[in-house]
Amino acid sequence: LxxxxxxxxxxxxxxxxxxxxxxxxxxxxGEDYRWAVVRDWFPGWRFEVFNFVFIYFFQQMEILAFSAPAVLALQSDAPWxxxxxxxxxxxxxxxxxxxxxxxxxxxxxxxxxxxxxxxxxx
CATH class of the missing domain: 1.20.58 (Methane Monooxygenase Hydroxylase; Chain G, domain 1)
Known part of the structure; x- marks a missing residue:
């Protein structure tokens, strides 16, 4: 269940x-209009760092954090x-x-x- x-x-x-x-x-x-604003905050190579740290790394950790409880629950044999x-x-x-x-x-x-x-x- x-x-x-x-x-x-x-x-x-x-x-x-x-x-x-x-x-x-x-x-x-098309691209979300907010990305142009974000690129202005982090010009040049700084956007690439932001891209790696926030867009790639942080979002991957966020996905892991909200997926982990589901994985643990699915692996459990405990009844409802x-x-x-x-x-x-x-x-x-x-x-x-x-x-x-x-x-x-x-x-x-x-x-x-x-x-x-x-x-x-x-």
Whole structure:
């Protein structure tokens, strides 16, 4: 049961992120505009160092950190317990909260840009 639940929560989180990315135009191609700003912060070779330290190394460690508990849980022979149930319910609550927050931010940004386009006060 544990591997199935873990696959479900990972899939649910991934779907939330993918939906958000899609509705903000993330799959339309091109580079995220923020990378140009980051390159300005770290000109020349400094960006390559930043690229290695943050983009490569830090993100790999981050992936390892959030994947390790799943690997350990999958390797365990322990039966489903109260802790598993509490974690699953907590995840579901947090997923709903994040989804609500995503929608609030999307609506706020959409309205902000609409007002700017029409030259209305904020």
């Amino acid at each position: 544990r591997p199935l639940v873990m696959a479900g929560v990972v899939t649910a989180w991934g779907l939330r992120l993918s939906w958000n990315f899609w509705r903000k135009g993330g799959y339309s191609g 317990n109260v802790g598993d149930s509490v974690a699953t319910v907590a995840f579901a609550v947090l997923l709903v909260m994040e989804t609500v927050a995503d929608n609030q931010m999307y609506n706020f940004q959409t309205e902000k840009y609409r007002r700017q386009r029409l030259q209305l006060p904020p």
